[in-house]
Amino acid sequence: MNTPETPLNRRPRKRRKLRAxxxxxxxxxxxxxxxxxxxxxxxxxxxxxxxxxxxxxxxxLYRPGAVPVFTFHSVSDAPDWLPWAPDISLGSDLFARMLQTLADTGCRVVPTRELVACRREGRPLPARSVVLHFDDGYLDNWVAALPYLKRHGMPATLFVSLDFIDPGAELRPSLDTEDPSDARPLQWDGYLNRAELAAMEATGLIDVQSHGTDHGRVAVGPRVVGELTAANWRNLAWLQWAAVPGNKSRWYLEQEPAAVPLGSPVPENLPSLTARRWLDGRRESEQEYRDRVSAEFQRCRRELGEMLGKPVDLFCWPQNHTTPRARELALQAGFAATTGGWFENRPGEDPSLISRIHVGKDVLGLPCTAADAFYFRAQVAVGLGNYYWYPALMLCQATRSMVRLATKLLQRG
Ligand SMILES: [Zn+2]
Structure with missing residues (x-):
């Protein structure tokens, strides 16, 4: 019987909302x-x-002292290469408005390590402190996000997966490129390379940290939950990633699945670091799981640390999915803190657990930059402990549900 590990409890966030x-x-x-x-x-x-x-x-309704950690992924004006762009890619206009919102509302953006250090020492951070995270290491973080962060002097932590670091060695053009002899067009697709990671670190604003090795999922049982088709294989790219060892940063350029062919069964699956995998007709033992995951954590710290020439001690869970056991292994491997919490990053909380808030778009279920910017304004307020703004979030969420329902009905009709 395959019983997946219980993920970290979301109840604190639900309870906060209910109370408000x-x-x-x-x-x-x-x-x-x-x-x-x-x-x-x-x-x-x-x-x-x-x-x-x-x-x-x-x-x-008003409990200052919380520190919202906002999670961004892609900031791009051409995100179509990314199958999950609708969920995680923001246009550069919207991103610029969001940073302006932080500046206008008197927020003080601090690095993650300041948040971790303060909480370890039991010191509160200055009022209206917020933290910015970027996951997955998309090239557009260099092209578009960094130039806007630089304009505001805002620091951020960038979480990259080792196998998705592009093998190229040249800096590609960004919105900041001023060299008139550089006629190369902006490239929006793909992942950051070493040179870009180093250049981002060198600005003093970006702290590059670990997002695992392959952002993978694993089969966790014999049950089949679907079939790989021409329409879904890009969304299920983890099947290809799992089957091809080594660098995967250019996977999206393939016209067809490179390793697991169309028509193959899709097994029941979970993020690879948090579940015992199903392999060759049996489930991995507890010890095998621990050895596999611990080795991956060690590899992340060693290889990324050598590449960047600095200690790597923050870990961000792929798909924001973790379990108490996986966290224990990450901390044993030497990470000082990991993501995955559902609290508010207040001084009394476990300092090794970072709770984050996803930043998205199309909050009304359709494209509307003004609504997205307003929703972020409400997220900032609620994240800082001003729960009077909850109705604004709930109104947008209710509108989105209705728009989605109406769209479905119209499509059926
Ligand atoms: Zn990710």
């Missing part, structure tokens, strides 16, 4: 009752009801 919704509902009802009472009786005493409720609920 309960407090906001109580406040809303008290305001309504106060107004009705005033109109009905003509007595101003009725306004005491919302005033007292506001005083009581405020401590549930």
């Amino acid at each position: 919704v309960a407090a906001l509902s109580a406040l809303f009802l008290a305001v309504c009752a106060g107004i009705v009472g005033l109109v009905w009786s003509g007595s101003w005493w009725w306004l005491l009801l919302p005033a007292v409720t506001a005083a009581v609920t405020h401590r549930f």
